Each structure stands twice: as C-alpha cells, then as structure tokens.
Amino acid sequence: MLETSARLLRLLSLLQTHRDWSGADLADRLGVTARTVRRDVDKLRSLGYPVHAAPGTAGGYRLGAGAQLPPLLLDDDEAVAVAVSLRTAAASGSVEGIAESAIRALTKLEQVLPTRLRHRVLALHSVTVSLRGTNPAAVDPDVLMAVATACREHQRLRFDYRDHNGTPTARITEPHTLVHTGWRWYLIAWDVDRDAWRNFRLDRIAPKTPTGPRFTPRDPPADDLQSYASWSVSTAGFRHQARVRYHAPAAVIAASLGPTSAVIEAVDDGSCLVRTGSNSLDALAIYLSLVGVDFDVLGPPELADRVRELAGRLTRAAPPPAPPAPPAPAPAAAG
Structure with a gap:
C-alpha cells in the first residue's frame, strides 16, 4: 500500500488524465478502500485542487478548473x-x-x-538557433485562447474576418481544429452560412462575445485530418491552385517545399504529385521552379501559360554568350 503522500500524488496523476473515474476504479488502482479514496479527494480539495464528484452509477470523480491554479504534476x-x-x-x-x-x-x-x-x-x-524577425502574422494571445476554448467546448464562434484583400465579412462557425505551421495559426471550422468547411487565418479574426450555443461536433472533413489541414492551409484558401508532377521522389520534394507549403503524394519511386496555391500566378511559377527539379504543369491551364511566359522572359534576360574568339594563327616558320 502506498504511503499517504505518495498515494495523493498518484491519485492526482490519475485525475489529471482528463477522464471520469469511479471511486471503485480509483480504489483498485491505488490499492485502498473507497472510503480512503473519498478522504484523499478531500485532502486534494483542501490543497486547492477542484475535484468534482457526481453521485450514482454514472457518476465519478473529475479534476476541474478552480479559482486559482494549483500545482501541476508532470512526469x-x-x-x-x-x-x-x-x-x-x-x-x-x-x-x-x-x-x-x-x-x-x-x-x-x-x-x-x-x-x-x-x-x-x-x-x-x-545546439538550437532561432531565426527571429518581425512577424506580420503574430496572433493576439486573447484571440488564440478564445478560439481554442470554443474548439474545446464545442461552442459556435462568431467573428469578423478580413480576407487577403482586407475585405471584412461576418462569419458564424463551428470551430473544429487549430493548425500551427510554425509561422501562422489557422482555424479549420464549419462555416454555417456557407454550409462548408473553411480555414481562417487567426491574425485576421476578431472574435465576438459572447460565443454562440454549444453544437454537436460534425464528422471531420477527412479521415486523415493532418493531410486535410496541410491541403487547406497550403492550397484551398488561394485564388490559384496548382497541380504539378515533379520528376523526383516525394521525399526529395518534401525536403525542398516543407510540410505546410504543399500537399505531396508519391506517384512512384521517381515522381510525385504536388498541390499548392497562391494568389499570384507569377509567384506560383517562380516557387515551383525554385525546387531545381523538372516538372509538368497539370493545371490550371493559365499556370502553364504563365510558366511559358516566364521561361521566355528569363531566356531573353540572359542572351547566349558570344562565341569564343578564333585561335590566333600560328607564327610563320623562319626561312
């Protein structure tokens, strides 16, 4: 049997797993009686831990939020x-x-x-170096916490949103998931008025209070939510969405483009399909060519036209070098 102090730490660790525990389950885990569990719960409460208890067969113990932050137990x-x-x-x-x-x-x-x-x-x-600079997409921490709370509590979120042109719109959403690319934060949510899944940049969101009513979460927009998040952040929100095939393995292209700039699917051992987006066709053409690997533009047609224009412009900017001067004639032999 654990000593009292060790048992309290073990009980706290179990309660911090964010699930409901019956008194019998806790007693079994700790090797004590249900009465001892009730006494230990009272001791945790006296230390500031808000342990909630619900009676009945469907009840149990759960660690909740309190007025003050009690000490946390971390492994x-x-x-x-x-x-x-x-x-x-x-x-x-x-x-x-x-x-x-x-x-x-x-x-x-x-x-x-x-x-x-x-x-x-x-x-x-x-052994780590951070490259810091001015970040125009920094998110207000109050906005981040408000959106995260709405996601966790399944509450409708109302906010004003500015698109890439700065045009404001009012949105009502059912927030689902936050995505952090390392530079920007995004919200993936069900847009109630548009009846579709959308992604929103958090630095363009101005939440309204209070939040809306609770909702029953919908099935996620894809079985592979990580791939969907990559697609929604790198491709879906842009005016132009490109599909290209690179003549190189997927791992090689992923190392060049990064996991949040494009969706990359292997075709075979020597090629892969890439989907990415931009609001500028010129930016797309240059971005795709910087990988340093041959590729085929599969769509849209206007991107293929822009790649040809760019190729011609670059060719004209670098005329072929002048032919080498002819070799000097050999000196005449002495007579």
Whole structure:
C-alpha cells in the first residue's frame, strides 16, 4: 500500500488524465478502500485542487478548473516537453506579446527541474538557433485562447474576418481544429452560412462575445485530418491552385517545399504529385521552379501559360554568350 503522500500524488496523476473515474476504479488502482479514496479527494480539495464528484452509477470523480491554479504534476517527458515548448514560444514570436510570459514560466520551471532533466533541456537549447524577425502574422494571445476554448467546448464562434484583400465579412462557425505551421495559426471550422468547411487565418479574426450555443461536433472533413489541414492551409484558401508532377521522389520534394507549403503524394519511386496555391500566378511559377527539379504543369491551364511566359522572359534576360574568339594563327616558320 502506498504511503499517504505518495498515494495523493498518484491519485492526482490519475485525475489529471482528463477522464471520469469511479471511486471503485480509483480504489483498485491505488490499492485502498473507497472510503480512503473519498478522504484523499478531500485532502486534494483542501490543497486547492477542484475535484468534482457526481453521485450514482454514472457518476465519478473529475479534476476541474478552480479559482486559482494549483500545482501541476508532470512526469519527466511532460516536463521536458513544456520546457522546450516555452523556449520555442519565447523565440518564435508567432503569438503576440507572449515571449515575456513564456520566459518567466520557463525560469520557474527550470528552477525545480531535476538535474538530469535540466541537462536534457539545456543540451537541446545549446545546439538550437532561432531565426527571429518581425512577424506580420503574430496572433493576439486573447484571440488564440478564445478560439481554442470554443474548439474545446464545442461552442459556435462568431467573428469578423478580413480576407487577403482586407475585405471584412461576418462569419458564424463551428470551430473544429487549430493548425500551427510554425509561422501562422489557422482555424479549420464549419462555416454555417456557407454550409462548408473553411480555414481562417487567426491574425485576421476578431472574435465576438459572447460565443454562440454549444453544437454537436460534425464528422471531420477527412479521415486523415493532418493531410486535410496541410491541403487547406497550403492550397484551398488561394485564388490559384496548382497541380504539378515533379520528376523526383516525394521525399526529395518534401525536403525542398516543407510540410505546410504543399500537399505531396508519391506517384512512384521517381515522381510525385504536388498541390499548392497562391494568389499570384507569377509567384506560383517562380516557387515551383525554385525546387531545381523538372516538372509538368497539370493545371490550371493559365499556370502553364504563365510558366511559358516566364521561361521566355528569363531566356531573353540572359542572351547566349558570344562565341569564343578564333585561335590566333600560328607564327610563320623562319626561312
């Protein structure tokens, strides 16, 4: 049987898995009686942990949100993950105004990290370089939290939205998933008025309060939500959507284009199909040619026309070199 302090930590760890536990299940996991579980729950409550209890056969214990943030219990991998994430948040600048808060939280965490874990975190940090700069797509943290909460609580989200031209529209959505590309944040949601799935850049969203009523989540727009998110972010939201076939393996093209700039599907061992998008045909033509691999434009036809125009323009910009000068005549032999 676990000692009281160790048992309380074990109970807290179980409750932090975000599921309902019956008293019998907890008693079985801890090797104690249901009465002891009730006493331990009362001790956790006295320490500030909001443990909710529902009576009856369908009831149980669940750790909820309280008025204050109680101490969190993290295992080794979770502590390292939080530390690395805080460093990334402080360096990336993708969320406006969050760097200072992330550094403060990281300082507190590193003070209590065991030596073995601190060495793991510092080792990663010592060999990592972050490229920082002005990020025009930084998201207000209040917007990020409001959208994330609506996704988690399945509440309709109303917001004003600016498209790529700055035109404002009012949207009513059923938010589903947040996507972070490393530079921008996107929301994938069901657009109620348009009766279709859409993706929205978070830096262009101005949420309205209060949020709408709760909704029953729809089936996701694809079985492979990761691939769908890649397609919706890299292709679906743009005016021009390209389909090309590269004469190189998918892994080679993925290393050049990156996972959030295009959807890449292997055709065979030596070629792959790529879908990507842009609001500019010129930008698309240049972007696709920078990979340094031969490719065929499968669509749209206007992109193929623009590639031909660009090829002609580049050819004219670099006229063929002048032919080499003829060799000098050999000197005449002495008579």
